[in-house]
Structure formats: C-alpha cells, structure tokens
Amino acid sequence: MNHIEQLSSNVLEAVREPSPEALAICEKGDYPAIRKELEDKGLFAAEVERVKAKCLTADEKHNLKEAEFLTEKDWQILTVIELYDAVTFDHSLETYHIAKEKIEKELDNGVVISNLIKEEGVSLETFYRSCLMHDVGKISIPKFILNNKADVEISHRSRLKDLLTADQIAKLLEIDPAGKFSLEKTIAEAMQVHESESKRYLEGEGYNREAFLASTHHNYGRVRIEEMRFPVSHTTLHISDKISTLLRLADMESAMRQKARPYKDDMGKVKTLYHLVEDLKADMDRGLIDPMVTELWISDEYKIRHSERVKHGHGASVEEQAEFDMMIGKIEQFIKEQKGKNEK
Numbered sequence: 001m002n003h004i005e006q007l008s009s010n011v012l013e014a015v016r017e018p019s020p021e022a023l024a025i026c027e028k029g030d031y032p033a034i035r036k037e038l039e040d041k042g043l044f045a046a047e048v049e050r051v052k053a054k055c056l057t058a059d060e061k062h063n064l065k066e067a068e069f070l071t072e073k074d075w076q077i078l079t080v081i082e083l084y085d086a087v088t089f090d091h092s093l094e095t096y097h098i099a100k101e102k103i104e105k106e107l108d109n110g111v112v113i114s115n116l117i118k119e120e121g122v123s124l125e126t127f128y129r130s131c132l133m134h135d136v137g138k139i140s141i142p143k144f145i146l147n148n149k150a151d152v153e154i155s156h157r158s159r160l161k162d163l164l165t166a167d168q169i170a171k172l173l174e175i176d177p178a179g180k181f182s183l184e185k186t187i188a189e190a191m192q193v194h195e196s197e198s199k200r201y202l203e204g205e206g207y208n209r210e211a212f213l214a215s216t217h218h219n220y221g222r223v224r225i226e227e228m229r230f231p232v233s234h235t236t237l238h239i240s241d242k243i244s245t246l247l248r249l250a251d252m253e254s255a256m257r258q259k260a261r262p263y264k265d266d267m268g269k270v271k272t273l274y275h276l277v278e279d280l281k282a283d284m285d286r287g288l289i290d291p292m293v294t295e296l297w298i299s300d301e302y303k304i305r306h307s308e309r310v311k312h313g314h315g316a317s318v319e320e321q322a323e324f325d326m327m328i329g330k331i332e333q334f335i336k337e338q339k340g341k342n343e344k
C-alpha cells in the first residue's frame, strides 16, 4: 500500500471540498506567505489530504498514484496550485503524464529517453517534479490577469493600465508592493512573470535543478541550448539541455491540447501538431531547443496521429481534406529535414 492509499476513507469523505478560507489565502500571490498562513491557521494538512485523495481517484491523465517520489513538501506545492487555479493544476498534471509517457516509450532507432537521462546520472524524479511544478509561479499572477480573456492582439498590445478596472489596479498594487507587475506591461508580458516566479519558489524550496528547468520552460530569456547546463554541479550533465527541451515540448503539447478542446477529431489533432511544428521551427533556428529530442518527439506524435487517422478513416469535405493533406505534408517535411540534419 503506498502513501496515498493509506488515507482512511473517512478522511477522504471529510476533505472533499476546499475550505473557503484556504481558497482566499491562496489569492495572496506569494508561495512562502501562503504556505505559512495555511500552516499557521491549521488548514494545510486537510487540504493536502484532499488533493492526495483527488489525485488517487482521478482519471488516468490526472492520476498521481505512480508518483511515489512526491514528498510532503511536493504535495503542499501541488495543493496550493490546485487551490489557486484548477486549469493550471490540470495542465501541470497533464504535462507530467505527456512527458512521462514519451520518455518511457521506445522511439525511433530504439531510443528510450529515460535511459539517456539515467545514464547521465540525473534522477527521473527531478524531471518529473519539474513537469508537475513548472507553473507554480502562476500563483503570483493575479486572477484577473491569469484568466483574462483578451484576444492575442489585445494581450500583446494593450497595457495593464488601459485594460484593468480601478478596483483591479488597487488590488494589484496591494498584492504586488515590489512592483513586478508594472502597469506599463501588457497582459502577455505580465503573464511572463510566472516563469521567473516558478524559479524563485522552487529555489526557495531547495529544488535548484527543478528551478533551473522551470526557468526555461517558455524560455522568455532566450537561453541557447548550449548554455543550458544545470548550475552548481560537479558532473557534466549534458542531458540538461535535452531535459529542458522535453519539458518545453510536453508543456506546449498540453497547452495546445487545452486550447484545442474538445481534442478528439483527427483534424484537431493534426492541426495541433502542425501549429506545434510551426512554433518549434523558429525556436530551432534560434538554437533554443535540442534538435534531436524535438525530432524524436514530433516524429512519434506524427506516427500516433497517422495511425489513428488510418484507423478512423475521415469523412472530410474536399477543402478540409486539402488542408489536412497540406498540414500532414508540412509535418512530414519537417521530420525529414530534421532527420537529415541530425544524422549528419
């Protein structure tokens, strides 16, 4: 029986709903302060048990039954993410499952990425923990920014001072005395703050490697892959750039699946992959992601979608079929070109 299964059924019964007080505390925008207040008020243990129970009974995409490496500290972080924002919590779990599945399976040429990681002496726990916690910094982003539905154009052009209400601005100044969110920032720029906040919180918890990986999961700082080496290390952990790319890909894949929901038809799945490939091309040209891992990943995703397409058939219109074929063609071309480059 593992640590989660030891929960008694009456504890599960008692903690099914989050407490309103705990929910309010998680709006405070700073992880150490939230953790301290939840502890001081005696609310944390029950919430952590509730989240453990939830993850034990969740569907396969959100289940953490096999994540036996999670410590109490990890569960506390996950609990605060869950209390703060359900979408971020689901995305964090999905990122972990997507990444885990990909690194454990046999890819092209018999490559199993988890073996590469282990050969380099990096524990899989570090990577998995990074997947689960890469977005913990989102608890620093006020809800009215995090859940802002402004379209891409507005989010990139308009400044917070023009978009927020007077009440929201007052609230922002209250929870952000250090001024991380200048009112001159756009929503897109304000959202970027979460990457460095994830790093700060994970370092604060003593997770330096996880913090490092989280700090490049969008790579807003445009760190080139050759500079991606774990800090404070005696060993040559050359796998860190590959792990970083893996986290990035799993994160993008999950984010795209969330955007494309319901993610069920073949067209949606191919479109998602096509857009992923388009985004990755630019990153690849700038040297921001590892080409080998990216090729293995895309090639595997392509195979999965292609086999599903053959299995299901497709009753598409002529236009849809043409779009479908165009996207498949571009994906195939990308894989072919990358394979050629990587084999050199």
Ligand SMILES: [Fe+2]
Pocket (backbone or CB within 6 Å): 134, 135, 194, 217, 218
């Ligand atoms: Fe993120």
Ligand SMILES: [Fe+2]
Pocket (backbone or CB within 6 Å): 091, 095, 134, 135, 251
């Ligand atoms: Fe993410």
